[in-house]
Amino acid sequence: MPDLLQTVGFSPIRKEGAAKVLGQAKYVDDLSFPGMWFGATVRSSIARGRIVSITFDPAIPWDEFVIVTAADIPGQNTIVHLTHDHRCLASDRVNHPDEPILLLAHPDRAVLPAAVAGVHITYKELPGVFTIEESEAPNAPAIWSPAPADHQHSTQKNTFKTYLMESGDTSNLDHIFATADYIVEGEYRTGAQEQLYIENNGVIAEYSATDGVTVHGSLQCPYYLVHALELVFNLPEEKCRVIQTETGGAFGGKEDFPSVIGSHAALLAMKSGHPVKICYDRAEDMAGTTKRHPSRSRHRTAVSKDGKILAGEIDFALDGGAYATLTPVVLSRGTIHAPGPYHWPALRVRAKAMATNLPPHGAFRGFGAPQSIFATERHMNKIAKVVGLSPEELRRRNLLGIGDHTATGQLITDTVNMQHLLTRALDESSYHAKRAEFARTNPSSPIKRGMGFATFFHGAGFTGSGERRLNSLVHIELTPEGRPQILVSATEFGQGTNTILCQVAAETLHLPYEDVLIAQPDTSHVPNSGPTVASRTAMIVGKLVERASQSLRNTLSPYLPSTSETSTTPYTPAEFRSAALAYLAEHGTLVASARYEAPGDILWDDESYRGAAYPAYAWAVYVAEVAVDTTTYSATCTDFYALQEVGKVLHPVLAKGQIEGGVAQGIGYALYEKCVWQKGHMANNQMTNYIMPTSADLPPIRVAFEEIPSVHGPFGAKGIGELPMDGPAPAILNAIEDATGIAFTEIPLLPEDIFERMTSTPESGSEDLEPTNAGPYFSETTA
Amino acid sequence: MRSNPSHYELTTPATLEAVLDILASDLGPYTPIAGGTELMVALGAGRLATRKLVSINHLQELRFIATTPETLTLGSGTTFTDLRKDPVIATDFSLLSQAASWTGSIANQNRGTLGGNIVNASPAADSLPALLAYEAELTLVSARATRTIPYAGFHLGYKKTILRPDELLHSITLKRDFREYAHYARKVGTRNAQAISKVAIAALARLKDGLIQDIRIGAASLRDRPIRLTATERVLQNQPITRETIAAARAALTSETQPIDDIRSTAKYRAAVAANLLEEFLHQLKP
Amino acid sequence: MTQITLTINGETKTIEAPPMKRLLDLIREDLHLTGTKEGCGEGECGSCSVLMNGELVNSCLVPALQANGARICTIEGISTKGRLHPIQQCFLERGGAQCGICTPGMILATHHLLEKYPQPTLLQIQEGLAGNLCRCTGYTRIFDAVQQAILKTQQPTNN
Known part of the structure; x- marks a missing residue:
């Protein structure tokens, strides 16, 4: 019989679940404050140019409105992420369509749309650049002239950031390529993707001359917004307070963007003297907020005739949009994941992020890794084809194993066995049996079926020395009733933060799950335990909660019954409560803390881009089955199998939900979701025309875990949040190649794209195997 | 929400007669609103130009399905859910019940009406190719008169119809003549559910002695309005289904359609898929 | 402004509102029932679904006046006395x-x-x-x- 207090590895009810199913959970638009006004944003209608004039339609009673311009900003006109290039409000020029220029507030929400339309702005339009190619062209207009000093490559036109990552014997690259049996080249592209959380971005801000700024909002990272407000308002941290409200989906889309909308609402609150709510409608949210970075990857690989990778060159480029936001970090994660879980005797990865006149791209689940992994996993299939091996055998000859080093030189100490994962995944998905069946049935059917898979890993936690810099702190306090309450800035937005952290604390404290509380993230009360991003919450914050719980228990131990070391139930919940109350009676309060301590063997060198990039990796093999209808040229994913090793699974129901949801987003990324850009403006900024999968569009998603406890997370857990975004797109396109013989290299892959290829290749199915020209290399090398 | 609802007027006269009086009065023009699945979207997006609306959603006079041995008459207020539930439509007019099941979501089928779909006149509307194939007749009413016209002549251009400002679409009548026909309906949308069509075909045909005796093909998203592919039908009339016939029919289809590039698809794709759908139907017809 | 009387979760209420106000806004702003959500405002996402005379509808596409006399059930009316359905x-x-x-x-x-x-x-x-x-x-x-x-x-x- 299991211990009744055991909760880790079981699936207790989601902490805030009852409120959600009852419709009682309060999202930001459900809140109303006394005297509250509503805010709206006047945005640029062009991609790039100088603002010539701003006039106000005389038919609108402007005296009823509060109007905020850049001149009203008490501090710096900047939204700080990693750099200071992103203006809070445009004043003299605009760099992308839908860029905020002016803010309006009024007590009546209904009058705002007409007022926004009543602000007339004229521009001197300048030519814009809208793709990576246009931005890197020698004759491209310089978006930044001069470039802001903190663009890391202010000397190179339109470049936010570059990395050079080298591994193995790179001095010998030319020789390896000159003598290799095969050189395989390929170019791969991914499109922008909208996070499409169902709750749009929204905040309510309050301002008082004595207390400063308070923002309530739908967001992932309360302290990111605190730091943005400090600069905009020139206030100390303690006068910038942020409270997370129930958040209706985020996926990265509420990581960096709340700094923009939060600052805007706070400016209106300051000027109007009222609390001000800004909640975007869907069209504004889709046109004006961040998306996943579009990418281009170029691979050149030297391979031996027996299918061993000898050397590789990877050029990885991102379209960052008009401002840097988090682009350098997205580029970094994409760069480090580009080699995939393979052994590269010699490898050079050159990465760069280019500026364009699109709205800034930002965080989205996976953070650069889905882009570079898509390319690598398509390229592995191409190598297999050139060499004459099956995709499986090619991978088997190159997969990393225990004792190997990753491309950054990190020793694999996890006892993961990718060969075994691959065997199990292909077996449980009936990969070989189905391929054999489809080979029989396809020739006589208008529906061509195929199987494909992807093998990949995803690092959990901040990259490199990021966790050291974050220096996260977690508290657990006792409530006056003697219940433990977790205080963290880690936020719940559906993924299960509240639940798993309470499980970890409950198990550590030997208490029922129901007895543990978690506080609403309010920066006046909770410490900075870092942002809720990067698959770090379970592993990093969870570990801190475990340590803080141990500390709490140690502090209370004089008040608890003494028990033998071997007892599984050292005390009853009632005894814990008595001890807690006794402690509080004596000392008033109790707050136990834990601060991040970097493991001694996790070392990273930012200069050389070498070392342990992540404390731990999740490993996975995803298998997709597809059907391509040659009547309509549409590809459908008809079955999906996802196997991953993620350390201890804290909550099986939530973990499966994370994988299934990520796979669904990955299927959308591959086959449905396209941002249609017209001069930098998203033209399909409605749910009707930006196509995400409905319940009638997804295959059965079968999820399996292997659990090898990791030393880095609580009870052996690692991160899983981003992992499922990485595998579906390459697995699906590999399956489409299996079904049709056509090697597609770009996502989203829509029926129109399949049509073009199927009808332009005379014998659909015959692929040109000659290595293609990978195009020019980057001219710059830098670390 | 990009409109201010207080700028809009909505009245709900108790009877059809009262609605027609309002439409005929010089207080207008008034725009009738039934299930709101189109006009309320326009309101939310800030592009509902008309400021005066008259609700017809509550008029039981417009929400009926009447069958005789020879005909089926649908009140214009019949919802897509009503269409899907009706047993006569399921057996005699399966193209229509299929089209109803493609239209929006369940919630939209509960509100959206066949009459609204016709009058809104979107070239991509799901149910209209079926009505063209069935050679529907429309009854238009006004305070002054009632007229019955073939549906084929209703659309004049992109979202333009022959409906006069004082007229209301009252009902749609179909002849129960199609038991002997093979039915074909296929929609190619942006996804499996809740999708706007990139191209859709609804077709009927009857063979005799291996020859196509009669064929009717309605199509969506191939021109500025829902169309009947009459030139293609002529090419197929009295022909056996051979490779040559199919090639001629594909060519005719291409010549009489003018699909466009838009944010949902491309003209080339639409044209090719429409021809593929037609070919699929013809293959299915083979004895 | 028009007077609209409807039965919401079993209770009859009369509200003054513009007749073209969306039922969604009437429910959230006038009846203060915020369990009904707006996701897209164009009948695409279903977050604003309610039952109107027993039928599922998107409340963002219903003019308030068309709900006059209707029975509306929102998420708040699904549970009984705080007990989950x-x-x-x-x-x-x-x-x-x-x-x-x-x-x-x-x-x-x-x-x-x-x-x-x-x-x-x-x-x-x-x-x-x-x-x-x-x-x-x-x-x-x-x-x-x-x-x-x-x-x-x-x-x-x-x-």
Whole structure:
């Protein structure tokens, strides 16, 4: 019989679940404050140019409105992420369509749309650049002239950031390529993707001359917004307070963007003297907020005739949009994941992020890794084809194993066995049996079926020395009733933060799950335990909660019954409560803390881009089955199998939900979701025309875990949040190649794209195997 | 929400007669609103130009399905859910019940009406190719008169119809003549559910002695309005289904359609898929 | 402004509102029932689903005046005296709710589906919920919750 207090590895009810199913959970638009006004944003209608004039339609009673311009900003006109290039409000020029220029507030929400339309702005339009190619062209207009000093490559036109990552014997690259049996080249592209959380971005801000700024909002990272407000308002941290409200989906889309909308609402609150709510409608949210970075990857690989990778060159480029936001970090994660879980005797990865006149791209689940992994996993299939091996055998000859080093030189100490994962995944998905069946049935059917898979890993936690810099702190306090309450800035937005952290604390404290509380993230009360991003919450914050719980228990131990070391139930919940109350009676309060301590063997060198990039990796093999209808040229994913090793699974129901949801987003990324850009403006900024999968569009998603406890997370857990975004797109396109013989290299892959290829290749199915020209290399090398 | 609802007027006269009086009065023009699945979207997006609306959603006079041995008459207020539930439509007019099941979501089928779909006149509307194939007749009413016209002549251009400002679409009548026909309906949308069509075909045909005796093909998203592919039908009339016939029919289809590039698809794709759908139907017809 | 009288979750209320005000806004702003959510404002996502005279509708596409005299049931009317309806219980237990923003609409769509088909097939569930978009779950946990709810609602009640 299991211990009744055991909760880790079981699936207790989601902490805030009852409120959600009852419709009682309060999202930001459900809140109303006394005297509250509503805010709206006047945005640029062009991609790039100088603002010539701003006039106000005389038919609108402007005296009823509060109007905020850049001149009203008490501090710096900047939204700080990693750099200071992103203006809070445009004043003299605009760099992308839908860029905020002016803010309006009024007590009546209904009058705002007409007022926004009543602000007339004229521009001197300048030519814009809208793709990576246009931005890197020698004759491209310089978006930044001069470039802001903190663009890391202010000397190179339109470049936010570059990395050079080298591994193995790179001095010998030319020789390896000159003598290799095969050189395989390929170019791969991914499109922008909208996070499409169902709750749009929204905040309510309050301002008082004595207390400063308070923002309530739908967001992932309360302290990111605190730091943005400090600069905009020139206030100390303690006068910038942020409270997370129930958040209706985020996926990265509420990581960096709340700094923009939060600052805007706070400016209106300051000027109007009222609390001000800004909640975007869907069209504004889709046109004006961040998306996943579009990418281009170029691979050149030297391979031996027996299918061993000898050397590789990877050029990885991102379209960052008009401002840097988090682009350098997205580029970094994409760069480090580009080699995939393979052994590269010699490898050079050159990465760069280019500026364009699109709205800034930002965080989205996976953070650069889905882009570079898509390319690598398509390229592995191409190598297999050139060499004459099956995709499986090619991978088997190159997969990393225990004792190997990753491309950054990190020793694999996890006892993961990718060969075994691959065997199990292909077996449980009936990969070989189905391929054999489809080979029989396809020739006589208008529906061509195929199987494909992807093998990949995803690092959990901040990259490199990021966790050291974050220096996260977690508290657990006792409530006056003697219940433990977790205080963290880690936020719940559906993924299960509240639940798993309470499980970890409950198990550590030997208490029922129901007895543990978690506080609403309010920066006046909770410490900075870092942002809720990067698959770090379970592993990093969870570990801190475990340590803080141990500390709490140690502090209370004089008040608890003494028990033998071997007892599984050292005390009853009632005894814990008595001890807690006794402690509080004596000392008033109790707050136990834990601060991040970097493991001694996790070392990273930012200069050389070498070392342990992540404390731990999740490993996975995803298998997709597809059907391509040659009547309509549409590809459908008809079955999906996802196997991953993620350390201890804290909550099986939530973990499966994370994988299934990520796979669904990955299927959308591959086959449905396209941002249609017209001069930098998203033209399909409605749910009707930006196509995400409905319940009638997804295959059965079968999820399996292997659990090898990791030393880095609580009870052996690692991160899983981003992992499922990485595998579906390459697995699906590999399956489409299996079904049709056509090697597609770009996502989203829509029926129109399949049509073009199927009808332009005379014998659909015959692929040109000659290595293609990978195009020019980057001219710059830098670390 | 990009409109201010207080700028809009909505009245709900108790009877059809009262609605027609309002439409005929010089207080207008008034725009009738039934299930709101189109006009309320326009309101939310800030592009509902008309400021005066008259609700017809509550008029039981417009929400009926009447069958005789020879005909089926649908009140214009019949919802897509009503269409899907009706047993006569399921057996005699399966193209229509299929089209109803493609239209929006369940919630939209509960509100959206066949009459609204016709009058809104979107070239991509799901149910209209079926009505063209069935050679529907429309009854238009006004305070002054009632007229019955073939549906084929209703659309004049992109979202333009022959409906006069004082007229209301009252009902749609179909002849129960199609038991002997093979039915074909296929929609190619942006996804499996809740999708706007990139191209859709609804077709009927009857063979005799291996020859196509009669064929009717309605199509969506191939021109500025829902169309009947009459030139293609002529090419197929009295022909056996051979490779040559199919090639001629594909060519005719291409010549009489003018699909466009838009944010949902491309003209080339639409044209090719429409021809593929037609070919699929013809293959299915083979004895 | 027009007077609108409707029955909301069993209670009759009269409200003054512009007749073209969206039923969604009437419910949220005038009736202060915020369990009904706005996701898209164009009838695409189903977050604003309510039952109107027993039929599932998108309340963002219903003019307030058309709800005059109607019976409206929102998520707040699904549970009784704070006790979860079996559908709500199953969404809770089976992980059918993640971020929760689509959940009220999804539960009302499920309610409507089970009224129509007490024992729906997976295909019927997929079609019945296709108007309710969920970005978190991939729908698998939702199907699981609905299938569990079918079993629960089939059990005879005590009264």
